[in-house]
Amino acid sequence: MKLEVENITAGYGNITVLRDVSFKVNDGGVVGVLGRNGMGKSTLIKCLAGLILPTEGTIKLNGEDISKLLPHARANRGVTTVVQGRGIFPDLTVMENLEMGRIAGGRGKRNRLEEVLGYFPHLRERLTQLAGTLSGGEQQMLAIGRGLMTDPKLILLDEPSDGIMPTLVEQIAATLGEINRREGTTIVIVEQNLPMIFSLAEYCIVFEKGKLVAEGTCEKIQKSEILQEYLAI
Amino acid sequence: METIISVLVDATLITLVLALAAFGLAIIYGLVGVINMGHGAMLTLGAYFTWATTTAGVPFILAVVLAALGVAIVGLLLEHIIIRHFYDKPFDTLLLTWAFFLIMTEVIKIVFGTDFRNVSNPLPGAIDFGTIKIPAYKGAIAIFSLLLIGATAFVFYKTNLGIKIRALIQNREAASLLGLNISRTYKFVFCIGSGIAGLAGGLISPMLSVDPYIGNVFLIRSFFVVIVGGVGQLFGGTLIGSFFIGGAETIFALFSKQVFAQSIVFLLAIVILRYRPAGILKKS
Ligand SMILES: Nc1ncnc2c1ncn2[C@@H]1O[C@H](COP(=O)(O)OP(=O)(O)O)[C@@H](O)[C@H]1O
Ligand SMILES: [Mg+2]
Numbered sequence: 001m002k003l004e005v006e007n008i009t010a011g012y013g014n015i016t017v018l019r020d021v022s023f024k025v026n027d028g029g030v031v032g033v034l035g036r037n038g039m040g041k042s043t044l045i046k047c048l049a050g051l052i053l054p055t056e057g058t059i060k061l062n063g064e065d066i067s068k069l070l071p072h073a074r075a076n077r078g079v080t081t082v083v084q085g086r087g088i089f090p091d092l093t094v095m096e097n098l099e100m101g102r103i104a105g106g107r108g109k110r111n112r113l114e115e116v117l118g119y120f121p122h123l124r125e126r127l128t129q130l131a132g133t134l135s136g137g138e139q140q141m142l143a144i145g146r147g148l149m150t151d152p153k154l155i156l157l158d159e160p161s162d163g164i165m166p167t168l169v170e171q172i173a174a175t176l177g178e179i180n181r182r183e184g185t186t187i188v189i190v191e192q193n194l195p196m197i198f199s200l201a202e203y204c205i206v207f208e209k210g211k212l213v214a215e216g217t218c219e220k221i222q223k224s225e226i227l228q229e230y231l232a233i
Numbered sequence: 234m235e236t237i238i239s240v241l242v243d244a245t246l247i248t249l250v251l252a253l254a255a256f257g258l259a260i261i262y263g264l265v266g267v268i269n270m271g272h273g274a275m276l277t278l279g280a281y282f283t284w285a286t287t288t289a290g291v292p293f294i295l296a297v298v299l300a301a302l303g304v305a306i307v308g309l310l311l312e313h314i315i316i317r318h319f320y321d322k323p324f325d326t327l328l329l330t331w332a333f334f335l336i337m338t339e340v341i342k343i344v345f346g347t348d349f350r351n352v353s354n355p356l357p358g359a360i361d362f363g364t365i366k367i368p369a370y371k372g373a374i375a376i377f378s379l380l381l382i383g384a385t386a387f388v389f390y391k392t393n394l395g396i397k398i399r400a401l402i403q404n405r406e407a408a409s410l411l412g413l414n415i416s417r418t419y420k421f422v423f424c425i426g427s428g429i430a431g432l433a434g435g436l437i438s439p440m441l442s443v444d445p446y447i448g449n450v451f452l453i454r455s456f457f458v459v460i461v462g463g464v465g466q467l468f469g470g471t472l473i474g475s476f477f478i479g480g481a482e483t484i485f486a487l488f489s490k491q492v493f494a495q496s497i498v499f500l501l502a503i504v505i506l507r508y509r510p511a512g513i514l515k516k517s
Contacts, residue, residue: 049410075412087407089400100400103393105412150411 001062001078001153001186002027003048008057008067010047017043017210020057025188025203027062030180032197032218033190034231035207041190042084044207045158048188049081050074061154076105078153082160084190086143090132094123097131097142101149109151116145119175137168144172148179154186155179161193169193173200194231198222206230239365244476246367249375252382252475254437255455257430260385262459263467264398264422266323267316270330273452274337275427279304279434280443281341284350293355293439300435301428307337308427312420320419341445352438374436381429386468398422454478 003025011017017040025031033041046052048059050071059067066074071081080101089097098116102109117124120141126134131142140160147155157176161169173196179185180200191197197204197218204221206214207230214226221227258272269275282300287293311333319325356370389395401408401418409415434448441447457478462470 051406051410071406071409072412072414075410081410083407083410087404087410089403089407091403092396092399096396096399099393100396100408100413101411104397104400104408106414146411 002060003154003186003188004058004060004063005048006058006060008047008054008059010043010052010054010057012043012052016055018047018054019210021210021212022057023205023212023215025186028180028184028186029203030177030187030189030201032201032204033188033207034192034194034197034204034221036231039207040210041207042158043210045081045083045156045188045190048156049079049083072105075150076107078151079156080147080150080152080154081156082140082143082147082158084158084162086139088131088134088139088142088146090130092131093128094131094134094142095127097146098123098127098149101146105150109149112149112151116148119148119179120145137164137172140164140168140172141175144176152185154188157187157189157191159190159192161191161196169196176200194227235364242365242367246371246375248472248475249378250371250437250440251451251454251458251478252471253374253378253433254451255458255475256378256382256385256471257426257428257433258452258455259459259462259467259471260429261423261426263470264402264426265320265419267320267326267330267423268323269426269430270327270452271311271333271337272330272430272455273446273448274334274341275304275308275430276434276437276448276451277341277443277445278307278337278448279431280352280438280447281345281350282431283435283438284352284443285345287352293352297432297435301432304431304434305424305428308430309420309424311427312423316423317416317420338445345445347445350443352443354439370439374440377436382468382471389467 005021005023008021009016009019021044023031033044035041043052047054050066050069050073054067057067058065061074061077061079064077066077069077075081089100092100098113102111102113122138122141123145126138131139134142144155144157144160155176160172160176164172176187176189177200180187187200189197189200201218204215204218205212206221206226213230214221216224216226254276257275258269261267261269261272279300282303283293283296286296286299291299311330315329315333316326319329354370356373359366359368360372389398397408397413397418400411401413401415405415433451437451438447458471458474460474461477462472462474466473
């Protein structure tokens with residue numbers, strides 16, 4: 001699914017966070033979003049997901065302007081979002097969390113449970129367990145798996161490696177890569193974990209104080225001084 | 234021994250009738266977080282609808298179903314025109330539903346008059362168990378109440394609709410990001426809660442004489458049921474709360490002056506919202 005962001009400005013009430021941001025993600029592309037803490041990465045994700053609406057500019061999905069749509073309407077057009085902190089339903093079982101992904105939109109979707117458990121075999125043994133009792137890494141897998149149950153065309157991820165063991169981070173990155181290759185799912189991923197981003201994304205955009213200040217292929221970004229300048233590395 | 238059994242039976246009947254009366258309030262409070270001060274008016278309306286239709290010759294059961302539908306529609310309109318703009322503002326919805334109660338009570342007086350009305354008992358007589366006698370209609374209502382709460386619990390815990398509602402309560406943002414239409418789900422729950430209040434009003438109507446304030450007595454009791462039972466403790470809480478309040482029934486006889494009683498509930502609601510927004514048993 002092709003995503004086009006054109007000159008969006010967005011924030012919270014009177015506070016403007018994102019200013020005049022534009023970028024494009026091709027169908028099936030993976031774009032990494034980089035930047036230090038507080039630079040507006042999560043705000044960008046919320047804006048793409050519909051949790052906040054841009055005050056200016058447009059967001060287009062396959063050419064359709066979705067800037068004014070609420071989160072559920074965007075979800076029903078094939079966007080799924082894994083928020084920072086994962087946002088699972090702690091008092092629902094793992095199975096119910098996954099099921100919610102399939103049924104929330106109302107219309108019956110094809111049941112992807114077996115595929116999802118194939119991507120995240122960890123979850124299979126835990127289906128009857130309450131989601132709140134899972135480890136951080138398992139919760140992250142559940143959040144992504146639940147998103148996959150909506151049968152998405154575009155996945156938005158906000159710092160999936162946050163608070164997760166390094167071995168699991170590699171595993172999750174590999175799985176996301178596999179999903180992208182196998183299903184052609186477009187991915188926008190916010191990440192501070194540079195090895196994860198560079199293994200997954202082909203293109204990166206860099207944020208500084210709510211503005212898109214640099215962009216390019218991961219190769220270019222890795223070799224340039226952008227990393228020192230905007231990421232303090 | 235006989236008196237013990239008869240007290241237990243009485244307590245059970247009172248508990249279950251009260252649980253029925255309180256259930257609509259518990260649903261709306263527990264699931265969408267609105268303290269519906271209009272609950273009493275919805276019970277009253279259900280009773281009048283039942284009176285009007287049975288008087289016109291409609292069979293009792295159909296009349297009660299129509300009453301539930303009628304009040305569900307009133308609830309839907311209330312939600313759509315007013316309440317939906319004020320979710321997340323508990324004080325606003327408290328005041329607005331209070332206003333709904335005042336207006337609806339006046340409308341009821343104008344439309345149905347202030348005279349006492351009677352809905353004839355569809356199941357007169359008592360079932361004789363030798364040592365104790367149970368009024369047949371009251372017994373039937375008690376069983377129905379248990380079935381209704383059980384069926385609702387089944388929907389809540391065992392169906393897709395139940396998953397959606399539980400997910401919504403736990404994390405509204407995540408539910409919407411998966412495609413759940415939040416405002417439509419809230420509307421649905423408000424409508425169901427209203428309909429159950431109307432159903433309860435209709436079912437209770439043959440046990441009392443119907444007047445424009447019939448629901449108020451139950452509003453106060455229902456309210457205590459919900460706060461004693463605890464918010465979110467929808468099913469067990471409603472039953473436990475009803476048991477306590479049913480037991481304390483006599484105390485409520487003190488509050489027979491409607492205006493006084495209404496004011497007490499109103500004040501208590503404010504105090505609870507201020508200090509115990511998650512309910513009286515739970516710290517937020
Ligand atoms: N809910 C909010 N209300 C007001 N300001 C916020 C809110 N969330 C984030 N901000 C502000 O927006 C800016 C960007 O935050 P965020 O998008 O979370 O950054 P990042 O994800 O890059 O760390 C920060 O200055 C932050 O304080
Ligand atoms: Mg962030």
